């Protein structure tokens with residue numbers, strides 16, 4: 497064996513509820529299982545020696561028995577191709593008393609290695625001339641979870657497998673498990689397989705390749721760069737080849753629209769429709785000040801455009817202030833003008849919660865009225 501081939505996945509979140517996906521959530525839960533199967537196929541077809549799971553394989557420690565069976569089926573197939581599996585528990589499937597990894601299905605599997613200790617522990621795989629360093633997440637971890645890690649001389653290849661947040665000064669300072677880039681860079685590992693962040697990301701430092709593989713299917717609209725696994729090949733003494741491979745069916749994105757820049761409802765509709773994709777889960781966030789002629793019903797727009805997407809949600813955070821409405825000077829003779837005047841009087845004498853509700857009612861009501869005024 498003159499080169500080591502590795503597949504790195506993690507944050508699969510099998511069993512995720514996808515509550516944000518409304519009626520599509522069941523479908524996406526099934527897709528997740530299917531995509532996990534695809535990742536197993538990919539590992540087999542690519543002839544990898546080692547299959548790494550960097551935490552959060554399951555979305556919780558109480559997955560349905562069918563999901564555990566799906567995973568066992570996948571591990572069986574890997575075993576038939578003599579592929580070793582290394583797994584660390586993550587934040588969602590942490591190694592607690594109630595850990596899914598204490599179920600008997602996970603015990604005594606020749607090709608499966610679950611890291612269950614709270615400190616970095618080396619696992620020697622002599623047949624692969626490889627040492628994998630892993631640690632489980634147990635309770636809350638203090639300090640840097642890669643502190644002191646150094647490669648030894650025991651193996652040709654050294655790989656670290658951990659679940660945690662990289663410390664990015666000013667951006668990410670605190671999380672359940674933190675990793676310092678300095679200790680990552682100084683570790684001398686051939687590869688650091690990271691899990692926890694759901695988007696694919698390269699955090700290689702000082703010649704140490706380090707990657708978040710991201711979730712194989714996006715879990716929310718924030719997971720814009722999710723949908724990959726990493727195939728890595730390490731020639732003895734040579735430069736590694738690291739390739740992200742897209743495996744997801746769905747994509748995720750957020751479209752921010754500044755309403756100040758939108759001429760009318762038609763233009764907004766066109767902007768959203770330009771992204772039409774039956775596999776895209778999209779949030780559209782409306783901000784800015786909505787001019788009067790733009791008053792529209794986000795719920796109706798969402799209903800109209802939803803068929804063009806896997807899932808579409810329009811969040812109206814545009815700030816149509818009561819003061820702004822006052823400046824609109826709607827003619828008193830129109831229904832809208834009359835409605836605004838009455839609503840404003842009510843708002844003026846309301847407080848806190850009630851005020852918020854009335855302002856919302858004013859916006860929605862005006863949206864309807866302005867359509868009927870326009871004929």
Ligand SMILES: [Mn+2]
Pocket residue numbers: 507509551552586588692693
């Ligand atoms: Mn995760």
